[in-house]
Amino acid sequence: MPEELKVKEKNDLQKPIPKEHYEKLEEYIDSLPSLEGRLIQVLHHAQDIFGYLPRDVQLFIARRxxxxxxxxxxxxxxxxxxxxxxxxEYVINICTGTACFVKGANKLTEEFEKKLKISAGDTTEDRKFTLKDVRCVGACGLAPLVVINDKVFGRVKPEEIEGILEQYL
Structure with a gap:
């Protein structure tokens, strides 16, 4: 296993992945009683370790x-x-399901984009926030809904977004 593996990212900067991450994943895979049918379980664990699943990590898992x-x-x-x-560090999920859309999810997206200076699907340069829209969270009674990591914000109004973001700065 190489000392450090380089991964090409969206902005084409090379960032090393510590070999300790691979060792940790390898230990986890070795601890499984059987490898058959474990792909999704291993992918979840790998994403917890690496934070994402670049091509090199996927190929490592495939080989193992x-x-x-x-x-x-x-x-x-x-x-x-x-x-x-x-x-x-903080993933902002804006529900765009029917109930949330009807109650103004698009206005929430626009406000987050304006405040963070990114588009939905992007991550801020400092890697503090990722902004995503998701199909449905399944909490239509709280529409429009925003979930940041595991915290749910219901019945959100565009003017509340600045205050929500301040909790994470």
Whole structure:
């Protein structure tokens, strides 16, 4: 295993991935009683370790589980929980389901974009925030809804966004 593996990121900067991360993932995989049917479980654990699933990590997992790299990438790209790009410390999910949309989710998105100076799907340069829109959170009674990491903000108004962000600065 190389001392440090380089990963090409969205902004084309090279960032080393510590070999300790790979060692930690390898220990986890070795601790499993069986590798059959464990891909999603291993991907979850890998994303917890690395923060995201770059191509090199996916290929490492594929080799260790005896799978094709394309199969691993297919799973990563299919499930919205997994990400191939680094995320911010705080992931802001704006629900865009029908109830939230009707109650102004698009205005919340516009306000977050304005305050953070990024578009939905992007991460701030300091990697503090990632802004995402999600299909449905399943809490329509709280529409429009924002979830930051595990904290839920219901019935959010655009004028409340500055105060919400201040909690994370």
């Amino acid at each position: 589980l005896g799978l094709a790299g394309a199969k691993v990438n297919g799973v990563v790209s299919f499930y919205s929980y997994f990400t191939e790009e680094p995320r911010g």
